[in-house]
Amino acid sequence: MSLFQITLTIAMAVLSLCLLLTAIRFAIGPTLPDRITAFDLIVANVIGIIAIYTEYSGNEDFLDVAIILSVFGFLGSITFAYYIMRINH
Amino acid sequence: MRTLIFATAIRMLTPVFLAFSIYILFRGHNHPGGGFIGGLIGSIAFVFHILGLGTRQTAKSYFSITFYKYDRKPHHGTIRHALRLLRKNLDRRKQKEKPKSIWNYYLLRLRPTYLMAVGLLVAVASGMVGLVLGKPFMTAYWVEGKIPVIGSLGTPLMFDAGVYLLVLGMVLKMVFTISKD
């Protein structure tokens, strides 16, 4: 296992851990915006994981998914914001 | 949701997203992507637009063309009339008219339903090419040579384009319907 491989493994592990920790924030909330923010961070985490995985597998085509995610990951937040605004007004 | 920052950002970003979606459409044959993903990306671009600027604004910006016209005056010859129409419609679209202008206009609306139909038609037509040429339905025909980014041109690509249009139309139809309610 080369240094690079070890790095990737560590990175993967840490990012996965981040995913879990973020999920905890998601679970405890307390408000909906908190959850949405957590969700945003999860998206960012997933982008990171995909990036690491791309290196891991050496296959660049996975990055395309990351692009898509980076573009539309925030649609969720926007939509929820939209929703909360609509019900409040 | 009227927020200036979001609306402005989206207004700037939508063309980028659309370009990106077309890029994804055409590279789909060789890389991840294709008509479906491209179509979804394109339609999500419009969803953003709708969320940021409202259905009406989206329909106005992207799904309708204003045609300007005026009733020909006796002293305006046919050619002059035509030229004026042409100039107005091509060149001076954005020029604000004075209150009592001779110009009036009509809107040509591009309905998402038609977009869907066009998409379906394109997809079917790509398959019919083979049928017309005596081969089974959907037999692929390719143009010789390659084009940058896209690669080879052929009926499967046309099919994918049909898928793209249909998906675009479908999501738009849906979102327009839902958000207007």
Added chain:
Amino acid sequence: MEILLPFLTGILFSVSLYFILHRHLFKLILGIILFGLATNLFLFVVGGMTRGGIAIIAQGNDLPSEPYADPVPQALLLTAIVIGFGIQAFAIVLIKRVYQTFKSNNLDDLNNNEKI
């Protein structure tokens, strides 16, 4: 994951079914969507899972480099996802109309059609 995923999918099936059996319409729609997801995962799991190898022929090659994931289940899955999306979208709107019309979100209020 090859061994985890069947269990995960099984859980997904269970949860989705539980939701479908819930009398709240909203849970019903959640159940439907989760059921679709579970089905997709089922297809993916039984279709054979290959780590890393992607069904795309790299620039310069004529064949995909082994081992590569079977593209067939992927293609089927894509089609199924899209179809599922169409149906789910319809289902969501349908549920909304049911809400509006029946002024209730209780599935048990929807038993008029079968009354003799």
Added chain:
Amino acid sequence: MLQDYELQVIKEVVSCVLILGGVTFMFIATIGLLRFPDFYTRMSAITKGSSLGVGLILIGLGIYFNQPDIMLKVLAIIAFTFITAPVAAHVIARTAVRNRSPFWSKTNLKEFKPYLDKEHLEKVKNHDMYRAEAEAQVEQKPNGGGDT
């Protein structure tokens, strides 16, 4: 040959450093998300932390591959992240304010008052007040009731 090998090693090392850096930022952002006291501070912490983290990871990746189309993709992702993240943050923050998400009790809201007054959001002032009110609401609805 030797030169190629060295280049490879340099690339790997730089890439490793960037990736680890990025991951660290992500991790810290996550902890921030868990630790910070109110929504707004959490928002502040993660928007940047995650953007920077993802950016670093991606640059590391780009350097490792060192190919133009991958670089292009990396730049595209970074660009999109850097454009979308603040917009999203703004939208959510604005929503949170309108949704009367509580501020941390130590937050200085003096300059924000006109805004809150104008938008009839006077109740959003600080955490404690919110909590008292929330509890009062809960007492009114003993069965919990979920969201709207």
Added chain:
Amino acid sequence: MLIALTTCFLIAFSAPWLYKWLGKHVVIPMALLPFGVMAYLSTLLPDVLHHVPVVQTHTWVPSLGINLDFRLDGLSLLFALLITFFGGLIMIYAAAYLKDNPLLGRFYLFLTLFMAAMLGLVTADNFFSLFLFWEITSISSYLLIGFDNKNKTARTSAWQALLVTGMGGLALMGAFILISIGTGSYTFSELLRQESDFSQHAFFAPALLLILLGCFTKSAQFPFHFWLPNAMAAPTPVSAYLHSATMVKAGIYLLARLSPVFSGSEVWQLTLAGVGAATALLGAFLALQHTDMKAILAYTTISALGQMVAMLGIGTPAALKAMVVYLLAHALYKGTLFLVAGTIDHSTGSRNLNKLHGLAKSMPAVAIAATLATLSMAGIVPFLGFIGKELLYEAALESSFLVPLLFAATFLSGVAYVAVAIALGYKVFWKNTKKQMPITHAPTPKLYGPPLILGIIGVILGLAPNLLITPVLERAAQSISGSLHTELELHIWHGFTKVLALSILTLLLGLLLYLIHDRILRHSSKLKGIYALGPDSLYRRLFQGFLHQAKLFTSAIQDGNLRRYVIYIILFFSGLMLYVLWFKTPHVLFSSRLHLLQLISFHEVVLFVLVAAALLYLLGTRSRLTSIVVMGLVGYSAALIYILFGAPDVAATQLLIETLTVVIFVLLLHKLPAFIYLSHQFKKYNYIAIALLFGAVMTYTMLLVQDHAVASELKDYYGKASLAEAHGRNIVNVILVDFRGLDTLGEITVLAVAALGIFALMRLHPEKGEKP
């Protein structure tokens, strides 16, 4: 034959139009038809009498062995002549009887249809063409009984008759199928040729029973007799034609037709004789309990049918002879009496025996007809009825089994007939002639002509039996017995024999019975309790009970509860699958998968935990929005799984779809009513158990299938052809747009329809008063 039938059917179907065109003159073509057919049949008489059956075959559905085969032998001809002759008279009679009914056209339609079917029935050689006509008679009878459709009794009676005879029809169908399978023959003539083979066949007994069921229902044998009296709700011409002269005799006809095949069987003999005798007795007994003329006639008809069936059961040449003669005699006098009853009803508005008296003066022609018929019915010399009765007595006494029962049945019913005959013939017309009954319409020739003709024929035939009809009757009896040696000679006078003594005794007892008839009637109400146990009320209870139970059952299983439906489905699936997995397939080898555990990396475990936790959270959360976010989370995790296993296209699609789903959800939800939490409340643990069962079955299936997965040929082919032949590097996409483009075409169609559907769902609101 086919031409005759086709003409009948065509004229039948054109009857309403003819009525529109000709008005009340429609009777002319309608009456000409049966007489025409009768004339045609008469031309065939010589052939038949010379033992050359008229045979015609028309291919229809040869691949099932079903053809329009006709075979006219003595039995058929006898029936055919009866049908056409009666038919003609009834047509004329009906024209007067239903003079003012605007639906006369439809009446003629049904009646002619019936007549045609009856003709077909008695001439058909193929089982299934017989069955065809059999069912048409049932249906036309249904329509005729319910002709007075505003009358509820008429409707229910018609329904009852149809259901009872329909049941018999189905039994018959089963029997015919069994016979055709057992013998390979589809025609009676074919079957008769190989009767001996079939009697050994396993299908013999079931076919026999089914035939009996079919015939008994049609011929109103006990315990299926109850529909016939109820069927008297039909207009009187119908009762006269269908329910005395023809349709009810279809069963007799078929029994007679099949007699050569089955008569060797003891079951056949005993059942026919027993049921026939019982029916005869019962009919006679019940006839005495009623005052309605039509009811009386109906019960005596049942009784007579019973006698005929009993004769068939006895099966001796004498019995068969007696049967054919009695058949004719009964048809003549019963037809007359029905018509007379109809005329009386038409003229006085009443059919009640107790109210009617002394009509002879106001309707002398009718009185004559009635008297002739009742004399025949009572079995008085020189009427044909007398000959029939004598033959019956003879046959009953000569029977090799059940003699007491058979004799009792014949004798006692004979006594009852005499009583009834006196009541009908004497009491109604000649008793109290001084006190005239008021009548509203004087009977026209059309109303009294037909019964008069029938009555007179009864006398003529009685006086000169051998002159006209004996040859035909003989051929008929021969057809039934299957041998040419059954010879028939009829005499009005046998000399002083035992039978004659019995006849006289019958008359005396009958007179006695008439005298105490009023007393019987007074006590008849006491029998109500017994009727409640009878088949009629049994039928009603069965009918109501079935409906009630059906309602209960249906409301129980189809109760509108969607969840229950889903549970049925899931349990069905899981149960079967468990069975298959446990008993029919190899089991999963968990030990062989241990090495897979090594492949699990940390991030995969995290992913697993994340999704599982998200699902658990989803189960617990009561917030709608949070649910949606969690759903998104699960969807995104699925996308991550797709990425980890080399499916970027799928992952991208999943991501986008998930996002869009969330958008749709959120856009739709903001105007919904407040989210009221509804717990499962009932049966929560059942649901959990079912859900877990289902999940477990699916998991186990997945593991099993994983164990046995094979390498696919498709993968290799697509891998090779993708770039070389399809010009694409992304194999998944190439599959989607090229290799399996048709799937994609269907898929985008689904999307288009979904959009259209959503559009309509949201925008199209129900209209008030819209068309169904």
Added chain:
Amino acid sequence: MNTFYLHSALSFIAAYLITHRDPPPLPYNAFTAAFVFLSIFWMLWLTTYFYNRVYFRKMPKVIAFGAFFIKELIVANLKIAFDIVTPHFYMRPTVIAFPLAAKTDLEITLLSCIISLTPGTLSIDVSEDKEVLYIHALYVKGNDIEHLKHKIKDGFERPLLELTS
């Protein structure tokens, strides 16, 4: 702006043409990309020298601004990271009302995005009259709000306006 699009498009086309030769005259790497980009920049500069040089004047400023921004990004991120990993919170959250000099929608948007991206600050909303930007800031040195405003004004708003004008 148009020039920028032109520049980018030309760069892409050039890069594509170069890299899709067989054999490629230049290796696939970042240096090639930079080379192409700069060459096109230079060529454009040559052709438009006489009538439109705004773009070329701004380009260095953009790069400088970018560099400043990245520095800010990292430094401030480290600051927050420190606050996160240490047990005690040093932050003093404040919502400040930042008076906008930027007038157009695009400027306001860009500014707010940049502010949001910079750690420690988060733009919450723009007032209806587009005069004030409400910013949530984590660290306000000595509660000196004015200092923060100046810093934003000088560090972000002014350079941005220079670029967009």
Added chain:
Amino acid sequence: MPANQLLVIPLLLPLLGAIISVFLWNSIRWQAVVVAVVQLAFISVSVIMLQQVLQAGILTTQVGNWPAPFGISLVTDVFSSLLLLTTSIAGLGVFMFSHTALDQSRKHFGYYPLFLLLQMGVSGVCLTGDIFNLYVWFEVLLICCFALIALGSRKSQLEGALKYLTINFVASGLLLSGIGVVYSLYGALNLAELARIVRSDHPNLDLLLVPGIFFLTGFGIKAAIFPLFFWLPASYHAPPISISAFVAGIISKIGMYTMLRLYTLIFSIELEAAQPLLLLLSGLTMAIGVVGAAAQVDFRKILSFHVISQIGYMLMGLAIYTPLAVAGSIFFIIHNMLVKTNLFLVSGVVAHRHHSFSLLKLGGVYLRHPTLSFLFLISALSLAGLPPLSGFWGKLMLAKGGFEAGHYLLVGTSLCVSLVTLFSMTKIWNEVFWKPRPRQLKQQPVVTGKSYIMYLSIIYLLVFILLLGVSAEPVIQMAKLSADQLFNSEIYIDAVLNPERAN
């Protein structure tokens, strides 16, 4: 154009028609013209295709020109051609009916395109020779049904659509899973290839029951067999008659078609194990169907429940699994499509005139509308299986096949069921037609407007029903031929996998 190319026309015709009608969205009149043209063309193509199949045997084409197990095959044999022809005939009838009977608003919201796409789905299911493609066409068909059942958004429609959707979604999920299992175990999707594999010595043959159960449940739901039919009575009566006639008349049989196809082609080797189950299911399906119908007092609901009981008959042929019985099922499917559609149309006319479907609120039709009454009567008696009407032949073939194979109880059940069917039909006749109009409804006027086209559509279908009954021979022969083809799967396999050798 070679004969093989014909195969794609039944797909393209409705699709193109639908596309054109979407372009003509605002003009329902022109849409109707398009639909009419498509229907006529569809019928002609079906006739030609049937002719071709009868002459030249099984027709196949490979979509995309990819060779057989790799590309998607379109296949038609006598069975599917026959079914397509029936569908197209019924389609024209329903179209004619809906032309006058359906309200304008529904037409403005896409009734015509949905109708056409539904037909496309039916064609796809009938023609495809690929198991996944089959799934896709089923989904096309289903989503069209969802949309059509909900079209108009009346309360009962929404409720029905929700139940229909939920249960069919579960069915689709199971089907999809089953397809995954099939692919994983046998590595093929082409039906002919799968048929070849299960007839070879593939190592996974002992697992064939696993996908078998998936498909039994999945298609069992779509075909509405016991105990999976519950969605049907909940939804089929809800939409306007123009819709429910086609949905109830045609769609439920399509599921049965698929079961017959798959179970003869692929799962035939496991059929022995499943036969007792299938026999039981078929008996229960028909019995419970009629019991349900007997309980109803609504014209449409009675008809809906009878759909189920007749599904039992169709399943009976498969359960008995002799050529005659299967031919009986096939004949029965064809008969039932036409008759059921027609009965629904009659109920529509009755309701159009008398404003109700409830037997309690109807009456007096016999005197007011004699033509309609007789139209109903003939169809109803045909449904009850009275000779010489079409229902009789199917019943006869099934009963004979059942007796030959020794399934006396099942045949007995089927005959009893047929009696109850007669009961139900005459119940409708008694209540709706014979019974005088209920007094409390006398003031509500009966619609007497002339609606020739409604009558025409019913008469048009009735002509076919009568033809099917009176001159049943050719159809019976074709049904037998179909059954032979189903039983000799080698023909099918050869036609798809070795088209050169097969010709």
